[in-house]
Amino acid sequence: MASPFSEPPGADDIEAIARKALASLPAELRNPVEGVVIRVDEFPDAETEAELELESPFDLLGLYHGVSIDRRSVSDTPEDVDMIFLYRRPILDYWCESGDDLAHVVRHVLIHEIGHHFGFSDEDMDRIEAEA
Numbered sequence: 001m002a003s004p005f006s007e008p009p010g011a012d013d014i015e016a017i018a019r020k021a022l023a024s025l026p027a028e029l030r031n032p033v034e035g036v037v038i039r040v041d042e043f044p045d046a047e048t049e050a051e052l053e054l055e056s057p058f059d060l061l062g063l064y065h066g067v068s069i070d071r072r073s074v075s076d077t078p079e080d081v082d083m084i085f086l087y088r089r090p091i092l093d094y095w096c097e098s099g100d101d102l103a104h105v106v107r108h109v110l111i112h113e114i115g116h117h118f119g120f121s122d123e124d125m126d127r128i129e130a131e132a
Contacts, residue, residue, distance in 0.1 A: 005102075011040040014088050014106060021107035025114075033114055036066070037083045044087055058090045062109040064116035084113040 005013070018038050022030060043057040054060055066082030086109060095102050115125045 008092055009088075009102065011042075011088055014040045014086055014091065017103050017106045018086055018110050021103065021110050024107075025111070029111070029114055033082075033084075033117055035082070036117060037081055038086065038110075039083050040086045040088050042087065042089050044085070057087075058093050060087055061090045061094060061105075062086050062113045064113040066117065082117065084110065084117070086110070086113075 009017075015038060018040070022033070022038070044052075044054070044060050044063065048054075048060070048063065049057055052060065063085040064082075065085060086106065091102075091105060091109060094100075095105050098105070112125055
């Protein structure tokens with residue numbers, strides 16, 4: 001499929017694709033993440049790179065930051081807003097290497113990070129995807 005972009009998509013483009021993907025999700029996935037901020041950054045910050053022991057900042061396409069639903073208590077006072085980070089440059093790199101549609105790549109990363117919001121591990125999500 002031909003890309004509608006004549007130059008690399010910017011952060012606003014990635015965010016628009018993510019918002020469209022989010023709106024297309026079934027209510028049971030979409031409703032619990034209402035209020036979760038979607039933020040597009042170029043790369044993960046140095047602290048995240050070190051914490052996750054990344055070999056390269058291109059190794060991380062997205063990240064859920066917050067307290068997952070399975071670890072929340074009604075008595076908890078949120079310290080910060082829950083966020084889903086989408087990392088533009090690694091996403092674009094993956095898009096170019098894979099040949100997949102950019103909207104598909106962004107949607108996949110977004111759904112993966114929503115899974116972390118629900119408390120699923122990477123292994124849980126790999127299993128769910130393999131079974132689907």
